[in-house]
Amino acid sequence: MYTIALVGNPNSGKTTLFNALTGSNQHVGNWPGVTVERKEGKFRFKDQFYKVVDLPGTYSLGAFSEDEIIARDFILKGDPDLVINVVDATNIERNLYLTTQLLEMGVKVIVALNMMDEAEQRKISFDLANLSVKLGAPIVPVVASRRKGIEQLLETAVSSIEKQLDYKVFISYGRELDGKIARIEKVLAQKEVGYPSHWLAIKLLEGDEYVLDLVSESDLSPRELELLSFSRQNGAYELELVDKRYEFINQITGSTVFRPQKPVQIKTDKIDKIVTHKYLGLPIFGLIMLGMFQLTFVLGEDLLGDSVADAIGIFGEYAEALLLNLNAPAWLGSFVANGVIGGVGAVVEFVPLIVILYMLMGVLEDSGYMARAAYVMDNVMRSLGLQGKTFIPMIVGFGCNVPGIMATRTLESKKDRMIAILINPFMSCGAKLPIYLVFIAAFFPNNGGLVLFLVYSLGILIALLMGKIFGETLFPGEVSHFIMELPPYRKPTLRNVVRNMWDNVSGFLTRAGTTIFAVVSSLWVLAVLPGGVQPYGPESFLGRIGLLIAPIFRPAGFGNWQAAVGLFSGIAAKEAVVATLGMVYAGVEEGAELVAAIKAAFTPLTAASFMIMTLLYTPCAATIATIRKETRSNVWALFTALYTFLIGWVMAVLVYQVGSFLGFA
Amino acid sequence: MLKELLKAVRDGDYVSKSALAEQFARPVPFIEAGLAELVRMDYLQESENLQLCDLPCGKCPYTGFCSQTPFKTITVTEKGERLLRTLSYKETRP
Numbered sequence: 001m002y003t004i005a006l007v008g009n010p011n012s013g014k015t016t017l018f019n020a021l022t023g024s025n026q027h028v029g030n031w032p033g034v035t036v037e038r039k040e041g042k043f044r045f046k047d048q049f050y051k052v053v054d055l056p057g058t059y060s061l062g063a064f065s066e067d068e069i070i071a072r073d074f075i076l077k078g079d080p081d082l083v084i085n086v087v088d089a090t091n092i093e094r095n096l097y098l099t100t101q102l103l104e105m106g107v108k109v110i111v112a113l114n115m116m117d118e119a120e121q122r123k124i125s126f127d128l129a130n131l132s133v134k135l136g137a138p139i140v141p142v143v144a145s146r147r148k149g150i151e152q153l154l155e156t157a158v159s160s161i162e163k164q165l166d167y168k169v170f171i172s173y174g175r176e177l178d179g180k181i182a183r184i185e186k187v188l189a190q191k192e193v194g195y196p197s198h199w200l201a202i203k204l205l206e207g208d209e210y211v212l213d214l215v216s217e218s219d220l221s222p223r224e225l226e227l228l229s230f231s232r233q234n235g236a237y238e239l240e241l242v243d244k245r246y247e248f249i250n251q252i253t254g255s256t257v258f259r260p261q262k263p264v265q266i267k268t269d270k271i272d273k274i275v276t277h278k279y280l281g282l283p284i285f286g287l288i289m290l291g292m293f294q295l296t297f298v299l300g301e302d303l304l305g306d307s308v309a310d311a312i313g314i315f316g317e318y319a320e321a322l323l324l325n326l327n328a329p330a331w332l333g334s335f336v337a338n339g340v341i342g343g344v345g346a347v348v349e350f351v352p353l354i355v356i357l358y359m360l361m362g363v364l365e366d367s368g369y370m371a372r373a374a375y376v377m378d379n380v381m382r383s384l385g386l387q388g389k390t391f392i393p394m395i396v397g398f399g400c401n402v403p404g405i406m407a408t409r410t411l412e413s414k415k416d417r418m419i420a421i422l423i424n425p426f427m428s429c430g431a432k433l434p435i436y437l438v439f440i441a442a443f444f445p446n447n448g449g450l451v452l453f454l455v456y457s458l459g460i461l462i463a464l465l466m467g468k469i470f471g472e473t474l475f476p477g478e479v480s481h482f483i484m485e486l487p488p489y490r491k492p493t494l495r496n497v498v499r500n501m502w503d504n505v506s507g508f509l510t511r512a513g514t515t516i517f518a519v520v521s522s523l524w525v526l527a528v529l530p531g532g533v534q535p536y537g538p539e540s541f542l543g544r545i546g547l548l549i550a551p552i553f554r555p556a557g558f559g560n561w562q563a564a565v566g567l568f569s570g571i572a573a574k575e576a577v578v579a580t581l582g583m584v585y586a587g588v589e590e591g592a593e594l595v596a597a598i599k600a601a602f603t604p605l606t607a608a609s610f611m612i613m614t615l616l617y618t619p620c621a622a623t624i625a626t627i628r629k630e631t632r633s634n635v636w637a638l639f640t641a642l643y644t645f646l647i648g649w650v651m652a653v654l655v656y657q658v659g660s661f662l663g664f665a
Numbered sequence: 666m667l668k669e670l671l672k673a674v675r676d677g678d679y680v681s682k683s684a685l686a687e688q689f690a691r692p693v694p695f696i697e698a699g700l701a702e703l704v705r706m707d708y709l710q711e712s713e714n715l716q717l718c719d720l721p722c723g724k725c726p727y728t729g730f731c732s733q734t735p736f737k738t739i740t741v742t743e744k745g746e747r748l749l750r751t752l753s754y755k756e757t758r759p
Contacts, residue, residue: 487737
């Protein structure tokens with residue numbers, strides 16, 4: 001029975017072809033000594049049985065990975081009668097690299113040029129006859145997923161096995177290297193190493209450790225070993241050899257593979273020249289963000305604090321009435337209506353607006369613009385002496401600071417990482433969004449986009465400023481360098497945009513149903529106790545806590561106890577700020593709407609000061625715990641909690657005092 | 666070409682495969698293959714923030730957000746820097 005080995009790059013459709021050939025006649029095991037899966041099968045063609053071995057997907061036959069070693073060992077030691085190299089037609093240049101290595105091994109290879117349908121869709125065409133001649137191996141076009149071309153592939157395979165043809169490709173590596181290869185080959189040809197000497201010579205020059213060990217074990221004289229000694233120069237010729245292989249591929253595909261000029265790529269480069277421009281890049285980024293926030297309010301204007309808030313209000317009243325009809329105790333009705341529905345509902349009523357914002361963010365992400373934004377910010381950060389890569393955890397921090405801080409693990413230097421951790425809380429996380437929205441609805445409904453833009457920008461600005469200060473004081477040292485890849489622009493797909501939105505909104509709703517519910521429930525208990533005092537009043541435990549803290553915020557203009565407990569609850573979870581405000585205001589006056597209550601308790605100036613405080617002050621408990629875990633230090637966690645509070649307080653006081661001085665009070 | 670590609674990556678402001686394709690007069694898949702090879706041979710290191718999914722934040726409701734951040738950054742490794750230093754030494758040698 002003849003043995004055929006299937007070799008190919010990962011995702012080249014190798015396993016699809018294996019299944020198409022063998023059907024259910026296959027079994028799966030492991031390669032000896034490793035956990036890599038070994039698939040074998042049988043098929044019958046023209047009254048003859050063939051064994052097929054599906055080798056691990058690999059890009060090369062070097063010694064960089066277990067898969068590469070398994071594949072090449074089987075080809076060289078497993079003695080297959082034929083190797084079918086599955087090549088992805090849409091990515092032929094990269095796939096042929098493996099083909100050239102197979103051919104250099106001196107084994108019989110036929111190329112199954114797979115995914116021809118996809119290549120056709122992408123308008124890639126081939127001169128297969130010419131390519132086959134230049135490559136030195138038969139090429140059969142197939143679509144393995146639709147079993148197209150399988151018959152012809154098998155015909156070619158059978159005739160190749162039976163004809164005992166000698167397939168070999170000669171790649172010239174230049175005069176110097178060709179000379180070296182010839183000299184090594186001559187030495188090895190006289191030994192019994194068990195592998196083709198031409199291939200061994202190339203591998204030795206690549207510095208392949210596995211082959212070096214193999215050759216060293218054979219019986220070589222000191223002079224012969226000396227001849228091979230230049231192979232041990234840490235793979236000094238490795239890149240040269242790979243380069244020449246690619247040159248060879250370029251030569252043979254240049255006149256045989258035809259791709260359409262991609263106008264999208266040309267367009268991408270033209271757009272990039274403008275949006276990543278040294279001076280224009282940052283203003284363009286600012287304008288795009290401003291546009292996104294403005295559009296959010298234009299599209300969601302009718303939803304802001306109106307219909308959803310009304311629905312939640314009606315639902316609260318209905319739930320309380322229902323509980324009273326069921327003879328439930330009054331405290332339960334109050335808990336459900338004012339605590340749960342008043343609190344959690346206050347957050348939920350902004351979900352429609354959040355949906356719009358995240359959909360627009362999804363459009364930016366899916367179009368490829370966000371990578372440009374990170375690049376633009378990278379330039380800004382580098383000019384401040386900060387590691388540009390820091391901006392990536394910062395962008396993640398816009399969703400939630402916890403993964404934002406964890407994302408700093410991608411930063412190699414300790415200096416970069418510590419700075420990135422300490423400034424991440426200034427990135428306005430998604431949980432703070434309802435706070436801004438409720439205050440915008442109350443005071444700045446006509447300039448919502450601009451206010452939101454200013455709040456987010458202030459967060460970034462303070463983060464950069466603090467990063468610069470930390471970089472020069474606490475963590476001096478060199479900034480490491482990285483390069484960002486800018487993918488081509490593409491048309492955002494509805495699927496990706498909706499998925500992006502859903503990932504964020506579902507996370508938001510989950511938090512509303514769990515963390516916020518728990519915080520609000522605890523605060524409700526504090527708001528109605530002790531018995532005999534006015535629930536939700538200043539005499540309640542919650543009111544007393546608020547009154548105790550409130551003086552701290554008097555210089556910032558919002559020294560009332562409700563605002564103080566709101567900020568206090570925000571240390572547990574930022575969503576709880578609005579939930580707490582919703583609960584304390586809904587409780588005081590039956591059916592009171594949060595936006596109306598905020599309007600009565602704040603002024604535009606104190607609202608601005610409060611928003612800045614919430615933007616910058618102490619991060620939530622989960623973030624502090626993550627900082628502690630990631631820095632392995634209580635000191636840094638405490639430092640972050642305190643210094644962010646101080647920055648927030650100073651900025652809020654500054655805004656209120658300067659605003660008052662200028663007559664905005 | 667790979668050495669030149671490595672140098673272009675190191676010296677460039679950013680990596681745009683289409684811009685590199687134009688610079689080297691090669692098709693984009695060729696540049697992709699070259700970059701992949703440089704990564705495979707440890708001259709370059711790629712870091713995709715998609716790897717954030719591997720972080721132990723599976724229970725976090727915002728996991729979805731961090732797994733989608735579409736950034737790919739490239740760093741020239743110590744091995745790559747060593748090669749580039751050697752190349753620049755050869756170029757400046759009289």
